[in-house]
Amino acid sequence: MDWIKKNKDILFGLFIFGITLYLIKPYKYNFAINDDWDFYLHVKYFLNGIYVKNAFIDSAFILQGFIATLWAKIFGLSFINLRLLTLVFLAIFLSGVYVFSGNYISDQKKKVFLLLTIVFNPLILISSLSFMTEIYFLAFFIWSLVFFLKYVETRRLSSLIKFSLLTGASLLVRQFGFVLLVSYALGLIILFFKERNKKLLIDLVTFIAVFGVFFLVLLVFPKVPSRIVDDVGFAKHTLKLFSTFEDLRESLYVVPFVVVYLSYFLLPVQFIHRYSLKLKESLPLILVGFLIATILYRFAIFPIGNVIYIERLFSKTDYISVMTLFDNKVFKVALSVLLGINFSFLLYKTIKSTKVYQGLIYNPFTLVYASLCILMFIVAFVAQGSFERYFANFFVLTTIFYFINNTRDDLSWKAFLPAFSILWIISTFLVWDFFSSEGLKWKLAEKIQPQISDTENIHLSPTYLRFSHSTKQKDPYKLQVNRREKNFRCQIQRLYRGGDSDFYKTLSSIEKSKQIRKYLKNPDIYKGKTSVGFRDINYYEYRIVLQEEYFTPLNMFFNRKSYIAVFCFNEGKN
Numbered sequence: 001m002d003w004i005k006k007n008k009d010i011l012f013g014l015f016i017f018g019i020t021l022y023l024i025k026p027y028k029y030n031f032a033i034n035d036d037w038d039f040y041l042h043v044k045y046f047l048n049g050i051y052v053k054n055a056f057i058d059s060a061f062i063l064q065g066f067i068a069t070l071w072a073k074i075f076g077l078s079f080i081n082l083r084l085l086t087l088v089f090l091a092i093f094l095s096g097v098y099v100f101s102g103n104y105i106s107d108q109k110k111k112v113f114l115l116l117t118i119v120f121n122p123l124i125l126i127s128s129l130s131f132m133t134e135i136y137f138l139a140f141f142i143w144s145l146v147f148f149l150k151y152v153e154t155r156r157l158s159s160l161i162k163f164s165l166l167t168g169a170s171l172l173v174r175q176f177g178f179v180l181l182v183s184y185a186l187g188l189i190i191l192f193f194k195e196r197n198k199k200l201l202i203d204l205v206t207f208i209a210v211f212g213v214f215f216l217v218l219l220v221f222p223k224v225p226s227r228i229v230d231d232v233g234f235a236k237h238t239l240k241l242f243s244t245f246e247d248l249r250e251s252l253y254v255v256p257f258v259v260v261y262l263s264y265f266l267l268p269v270q271f272i273h274r275y276s277l278k279l280k281e282s283l284p285l286i287l288v289g290f291l292i293a294t295i296l297y298r299f300a301i302f303p304i305g306n307v308i309y310i311e312r313l314f315s316k317t318d319y320i321s322v323m324t325l326f327d328n329k330v331f332k333v334a335l336s337v338l339l340g341i342n343f344s345f346l347l348y349k350t351i352k353s354t355k356v357y358q359g360l361i362y363n364p365f366t367l368v369y370a371s372l373c374i375l376m377f378i379v380a381f382v383a384q385g386s387f388e389r390y391f392a393n394f395f396v397l398t399t400i401f402y403f404i405n406n407t408r409d410d411l412s413w414k415a416f417l418p419a420f421s422i423l424w425i426i427s428t429f430l431v432w433d434f435f436s437s438e439g440l441k442w443k444l445a446e447k448i449q450p451q452i453s454d455t456e457n458i459h460l461s462p463t464y465l466r467f468s469h470s471t472k473q474k475d476p477y478k479l480q481v482n483r484r485e486k487n488f489r490c491q492i493q494r495l496y497r498g499g500d501s502d503f504y505k506t507l508s509s510i511e512k513s514k515q516i517r518k519y520l521k522n523p524d525i526y527k528g529k530t531s532v533g534f535r536d537i538n539y540y541e542y543r544i545v546l547q548e549e550y551f552t553p554l555n556m557f558f559n560r561k562s563y564i565a566v567f568c569f570n571e572g573k574n
Contacts, residue, residue, distance in 0.1 A: 009112040012413075016424070017119060023553075024432045026129040029439025030079045034307070034314065036131035037467035043068045043077060052222040062221055063172035064136045082131040089139045090128045094119065096142035097400065103149060104404040113416050114403040117268045120420075121399070122308050122427040123392045129431065133174050134392050140170035141180060141393065148184055148368070152191070155199070164207045168214030176393055179375040181211050187368035254304050254381065258391055260296065261304075263343035265395055268420040270342055272407045275349050285348055289341030297336040303526035306387035310335065310426070312554075313434045317462055317531045320538075321524060322496060324554035325429070328507050329522050338422070350406065373397045429553040440550045440564040441492045448490055448546060448566050457489035459533050490568040493537040495547065499560035543567040 004011065032040065038056055045052065046069040053061065071085045094115050101111050118124055127134040144166035151159035167184060171177025185204060192200040277285070302308045309315045311327045321327065326335075373394060380390035441460050449455055455468040499508075510516055537544075547565040555562050 007108070009109045013112045013116055016116065020120075020125075020424075020428050023428065024129065024435050026083050026435060027080055029435060029442060031439055031442035032079060032463050032467050033126070033130035033438075034132060034463065036079070036082070037463055037470070039065070039068075039131050039133070040077075040079060040082060041467075041470055043072055043082070047072060047077060052224060054224045059133045059174045060172050060177075060218055061133060062218065063169055064133055067136075068131070079131065083129055086128060086131060086135050089135050090119070093135060093139040093142055096139065096146055100142060100146045100149070101400060101404065107409060107411065109413070110403065110407065110409070110411050113268065113272065113407075113411060113420075114400065116420060117266070117403070117423070118396055118399055120423050120427045121265045121392075121395060122313070122430060123389055123395065125427050126307060126313060126431050126434070127389070127392070129435070132389075134389065137170055137174040137176060138393065138396060140166050140173060141176075144170060144180060144184075145372075148187070151203075152187070155203075160203050160206060161210070164210035167207075168211050171211070171214050172218060176376065176379060177211075177214075179372065179379055179393075181208070182375060183368050183371045186371055190368075257299070257304050258377070258388070258394075260292070260339065260343050261302070261308075261388060261391075262395065262398060263339045263346060264423070265399060266346060266402060267338075267342060267423045268416055269402060269407060270345065270419050271415045272411050273346075273349050274406050274408050275352055277345070277349070281348075282345075285344040286341055289344040290337065291340070292343055293333075293336040293340030296340055297332060298523060300523040300526045301332065301336060301339070302388070304388050305525075307389050308430075309525055310430075311525060313430050314461075316525055316528050318493075318534045319525050319528045320493075320536060321522065322494075323499075323504075323507065323511060324552075325557065326426070326554060327522070329511055329516065329520055330507060332522065333520070335426075350402075369397070369401065373401070433552045433554050436550050436552050437494060437562075437564060440548060444492055444546055444548060444564055444566050448492075448568075452489055459488040459491040459531075459535075462531050487569075488533050490545075490566055491535060491537070491540075492564060492566050495537055495541070495544075495563040495565040496555070497561050497563070499555075499558045501557060501559035504558040504560065537565060537567055540567045541565075543569065 038054070039061060042053065042057070042061065042065050046065055068082055068085060072081065075081045075084070097115060097118060098111055101114055105111050105114070119128070123134070144163045147159045147163035147166060150156070151163055163184065167177060167180045169177075170180060184207065188200055188204040188207065191197075192204070301310050305316055307313060309319075310332065311319060311321075311324070325331065376394045376397065377391065380394060438461075442464065445455075445458050445460050445464065448458065452458060456465065458468070459465070511522070544565045544567045547563045549561055549563050552562050
């Protein structure tokens with residue numbers, strides 16, 4: 001009982017996460033998420049003794065692939081089993097955050113609040129339930145940071161070797177490991193100039209040498225010739241060259257939105273911030289927040305996606321606007337205002353906290369920490385596409401730094417839960433909806449396959465198309481991603497019927513109001529596009545051959561039934 005009382009905050013945090021997993025049920029459906037179909041195939045190659053990376057993987061992946069191969073030999077190869085492995089690495093990552101933050105935070109409650117804020121960042125939550133590389137990298141990265149800090153404090157050889165090996169390991173998961181090399185080397189150089197201790201130079205050389213071994217592995221690991229990339233035209237250079245003004249403009253446009261994303265990821269911080277504001281300070285910030293809100297609303301709140309869209313996760317392709325709990329004018333206006341005001345307050349409070357940082361700037365470790373944030377931001381900025389998930393490392397680091405330096409010590413669940421509940425509801429509901437609908441889509445695709453001569457005649461999502469095509473290729477050297485234009489025999493989409501609750505009718509009347517429509521349009525997903533061959537089910541409902549109802553929290557208050565439906569054509573060209 002004493003142990004339970006002592007660790008009640010941790011147990012309550014685990015309870016929240018456990019409830020979330022129970023609702024989402026990531027173990028129920030076996031399907032690919034985003035690009036993890038390619039990582040899955042590589043594990044399959046590794047299991048068959050084919051140790052090669054195809055040209056479509058931008059991330060290093062190698063170490064993650066070997067770890068997953070060992071896991072699959074014990075538990076079998078499936079997307080579900082690989083998700084379980086990712087949850088193991090999530091636990092490793094979060095335990096690292098807990099240990100690391102313990103150097104600066106003594107209160108257990110505060111550390112639990114930090115962990116909950118990180119794990120319910122939607123980028124982290126969905127990555128935790130996939131086989132993407134983000135969580136694996138973060139696990140190696142945070143523990144390398146833990147042992148780097150121990151080395152700074154103790155100068156022990158064991159800590160040097162540990163953070164060197166972990167830094168190298170991170171490189172074999174994602175190339176962001178180079179950022180760690182630069183930052184840690186910078187830290188050692190600063191220490192040398194501060195202390196004039198020649199042993200630090202020896203330690204620096206040792207660190208670089210260990211890292212160099214991992215870099216050599218990355219260089220020599222067999223890869224599919226790059227000509228396949230050229231033939232298919234799918235994979236691109238990792239870094240932009242900014243050869244045109246348009247390239248530079250598109251990237252610069254991303255920067256302010258990345259910062260605003262933090263206003264959502266740091267929502268729980270608002271009521272536990274170190275500084276509270278008086279009314280006369282708050283009013284101008286609220287006005288600025290409203291101005292920011294108008295910009296956010298215009299760009300559909302999360303404009304630099306790949307993963308996060310308030311309408312639905314991964315919805316940039318084949319998105320159809322249908323009123324849901326989040327996809328309506330009332331909610332989007334309210335969320336835009338909330339995030340705009342929160343951003344305004346956080347920025348002001350951060351500037352007001354400069355006194356806190358003055359005592360830190362002469363600390364070599366703080367400079368390393370700052371360089372990590374800056375470099376991870378820059379690398380993500382120049383990365384091809386500049387998707388929001390590329391900034392996940394920056395978001396995590398910033399969250400940790402903010403909790404350490406900008407939150408009160410006298411924290412309570414009563415202060416934390418209101419704002420955290422908003423983060424939890426949005427993130428959980430979006431992931432819950434994604435798993436329920438996408439999992440059922442893949443299930444129905446499997447049902448319809450015996451009636452279709454070629455699985456590539458089924459349009460479900462670009463992820464499904466790439467996976468179904470690639471699984472036919474036993475040789476990774478022959479692997480190509482099929483992106484050719486074609487008419488599909490069958491398509492699988494969401495379908496809604498009904499919606500007669502009072503809540504739905506109220507939202508619908510606001511949505512259709514002439515006065516509202518005159519001044520306020522429900523913004524579509526910014527730069528949304530339709531994949532090749534996509535045809536809206538609304539025009540082909542009479543061709544439905546299979547449908548199954550599913551539950552989505554995005555319709556739970558509408559008294560509306562949600563279905564996944566399969567509609568087919570006799571001939572692909574109809």
